[in-house]
Amino acid sequence: MSEIKQETSAVGDLPAPRPRHHRGVYDALVIGGGLVGSAVAFGLRQKVDHVAVLDEGDIAFRASRGNFGLVWVQSKGMGMPAYGHWTMSSQQLWPQLAARLNDITGLEVGLEQKGGLHPVLTDEEYEERIKFMNGLMSQPGMVQYDWKMLDRQELMDLVPGIGPEVRGATWTSVDGVANPLKMLRALHTAFDRQKVDYLPLHPVGDIEQKNGVFEMTTPHGVIKAHKVVLASGLNNQKLGEKVGLAIPVRPQRGQIVVLERTRRMLHTPFSTLRQMDEGTWLIGDSQEEAGYVDGIVGLPVLATLADRAVRTMPALKEVRVVRSWSALRVMSKDGFPIYEQSASHPGAFVATCHSGVTLAAAHALRIAPMVIDGALPETMSPFSTRRFHVQQAA
Amino acid sequence: MFNRLPETQQTVTTRPIALSINGVVVQCREGDSVAAALIAAGFNDFRDTAVKEVPRGPFCMMGVCYDCLVMIDGQPNQQACMTRVRSGMKIERQLGAREVQP
Numbered sequence: 027m028s029e030i031k032q033e034t035s036a037v038g039d040l041p042a043p044r045p046r047h048h049r050g051v052y053d054a055l056v057i058g059g060g061l062v063g064s065a066v067a068f069g070l071r072q073k074v075d076h077v078a079v080l081d082e083g084d085i086a087f088r089a090s091r092g093n094f095g096l097v098w099v100q101s102k103g104m105g106m107p108a109y110g111h112w113t114m115s116s117q118q119l120w121p122q123l124a125a126r127l128n129d130i131t132g133l134e135v136g137l138e139q140k141g142g143l144h145p146v147l148t149d150e151e152y153e154e155r156i157k158f159m160n161g162l163m164s165q166p167g168m169v170q171y172d173w174k175m176l177d178r179q180e181l182m183d184l185v186p187g188i189g190p191e192v193r194g195a196t197w198t199s200v201d202g203v204a205n206p207l208k209m210l211r212a213l214h215t216a217f218d219r220q221k222v223d224y225l226p227l228h229p230v231g232d233i234e235q236k237n238g239v240f241e242m243t244t245p246h247g248v249i250k251a252h253k254v255v256l257a258s259g260l261n262n263q264k265l266g267e268k269v270g271l272a273i274p275v276r277p278q279r280g281q282i283v284v285l286e287r288t289r290r291m292l293h294t295p296f297s298t299l300r301q302m303d304e305g306t307w308l309i310g311d312s313q314e315e316a317g318y319v320d321g322i323v324g325l326p327v328l329a330t331l332a333d334r335a336v337r338t339m340p341a342l343k344e345v346r347v348v349r350s351w352s353a354l355r356v357m358s359k360d361g362f363p364i365y366e367q368s369a370s371h372p373g374a375f376v377a378t379c380h381s382g383v384t385l386a387a388a389h390a391l392r393i394a395p396m397v398i399d400g401a402l403p404e405t406m407s408p409f410s411t412r413r414f415h416v417q418q419a420a
Numbered sequence: 421m422f423n424r425l426p427e428t429q430q431t432v433t434t435r436p437i438a439l440s441i442n443g444v445v446v447q448c449r450e451g452d453s454v455a456a457a458l459i460a461a462g463f464n465d466f467r468d469t470a471v472k473e474v475p476r477g478p479f480c481m482m483g484v485c486y487d488c489l490v491m492i493d494g495q496p497n498q499q500a501c502m503t504r505v506r507s508g509m510k511i512e513r514q515l516g517a518r519e520v521q522p
Binding site for chain 2: 186187286287288289291304305339341342344345346348
């Protein structure tokens, strides 16, 4: 209970929340206002009239404000072909979501789906990569897409300016990028336009289901809804317990280096290096098990990121670093997303993953309708937490 | 707009440092930042922004806002407010996003 008390006092002195459009019981409510929660809420609003999003304040762990913005397919699904299909379906739905958001808000979210690259710098990495991709794609039931191992010359034809050490890269036509900050803004602007009640500074302390209605306790009172979707990232573990869901997630830190804006030069993104629609460069893809520390960056990781980027594109050594940051990925026990409806509290769902950008379209256009229908179809069963309950052999 | 204080104006006259700004030679004084020298010489538009290419000049004068970017001796995107003047410096307006040659 001490945790709840602490949250209450953290927001106690803050200004009154913005007025709500809807005062009664919401048709559906999402806990979490990041990319996952916002995409789900946007999708819900296309189906029902009264939707609310409960969010924390600025001090929350904000994976959605620290990510790299890939809309990415290659490499995903080793050990779970269903995840490969799910990712692919989201990639295919992304243009539809971006267009819909643009209709409603007039905002562009920087979607570019012109293919993507995963670089390899040594012969060993080259061989490993071929082996990995062959293994991934030959899994029974795996989604199929075009991929190629580009050698040095083929890569140079596609990306002028690669460094002498670059051995090659895997390429697919299905990968791409978006601008994650613009995406988050577009979703929140859509909330405004479509009268979704976005309620910041509403950390949820307790959830109770009474006569089929969920009651969320917040510092600003009890908010009620017929359906609730847990999309609060790392906090899902704690909230899941309130509705009978055991959700094993942990933080995995990633750091990003940001370079100043330059004229557009890199039109095909690497998984580790990309140029934004407005010219800044992001270098990323570090992975650290470092607990809940998202406020610091460290030289060993940053130096490694910078080193690999300069080896990939030597011209970048002249380009200045303007920012760096870290954020916490929301990793499940096996790294795959979790989607499930509570058996003990029907109407309560969980949606959590570490690819909130890639999967935004699937969350808005597939998960949200399933929530309104009241059931996840059988095809979604690989994503339930039941996969964590398998007995381990002694 | 901005003028030098009379006592500093005097140093400009007695011990001038010459810079070239967009091809125009102007005098300033030792210890000036490039941004101060440009403002004192009447240049308020330092650059055109990287995305929409609209004019901007210094806002913070302390290295934070990145609105005072200029080209110095051929080096793009230099912070004028964080750079001291040197005799013979060649300063040019930063026209949009810098180029990187692959």
